[in-house]
Amino acid sequence: MTALLHLTELSVTYPRQAEPALDAVSLDIAPGEKLAIIGESGSGKSTLALALAGLLPRGARLSGNITWPSLGRSARAGADFGMVFQDPGASLNPVLRIGEQVAEAAQRHLGLDWEKAGILALELLGRVRIPDPELAMRAYPHQFSGGQRQRIAIAAAIAARPRLLIADEATSALDVLVQAEIVALFRDLCAADGMALILITHDIALAASLADRIAVMHQARLVELAPALQLVETPQADYTRHLLGTHIDLTDTPRIGRTVP
Secondary structure (H helix, E strand, O other), X not given: OOOOEEEEEEEEEOOOOOOOOEEEEEEEEOOOOEEEEEOOOOOOHHHHHHHHHOOOOOOOEEEEEEEOOOOOOXXXXXXXXXXXXXXXXXXXOOOOOHHHHXXXXXXXXXXXXXXXXXXXXXXXXXXXXXXXXXXXXXXXXXXXXXXXXXXXXXXXXXXXXXXXXXXXXXXXXXXXXXXXXXXXXXXHHHHHHOOEEEEEEOOHHHXXXXXXXXXXXXXXXXXEEEEHHHHHHOOOOHHHHHHHHOOXXXXXXXXXXXXXX
């Protein structure tokens, strides 16, 4: 199968920082695959997400290659891939109605007129399980809970039917029950649309409950990459064994465990 995304020796260095924030990372992501990238704060996992999305801060130096073999061209942000961040406030405008924000994403990337974009926005709010989508269309972000705002951000991110969704710590600010709901939503959306998912997280138990494969980052390097069950049962890297050692039985369902410090 032709890879959706291919990374070769990807490295990132920030100004006035001697050590790289990302150090020669190479991996492939298949169409429809759910890949979790885990590691502690500063491991390079969020830098990897920003590099993929073309959102590195000014002055950052990027080397290596990012290619999209199954597209046969460069990927377009918002159209070919969507982003969901830890804080939905980073992507939701507090002074615009929810319907406008989701519809605007559909209009921009699909070329729909406002009427058709609004119809799609209403459908998307229903898909991400926002109660009373018609009422929600006229509401503002502050009128929703944190978990509901994250669902709305997901609706906007998938408005153009992207091939890949990148979720950067998208569940870490939510309580355990809401985290489980968002993870279930990611699973359902990927299954329904054939969309690939990159889940950036510090929580190996959450990753194991969702991902097909898990990539483990440590000190800016990729130290292990394996199918989720294989990595949990027979980890190869010392650092992976350390992460697993901070959790209780990862094979239990629904997901359980403590957050890695």
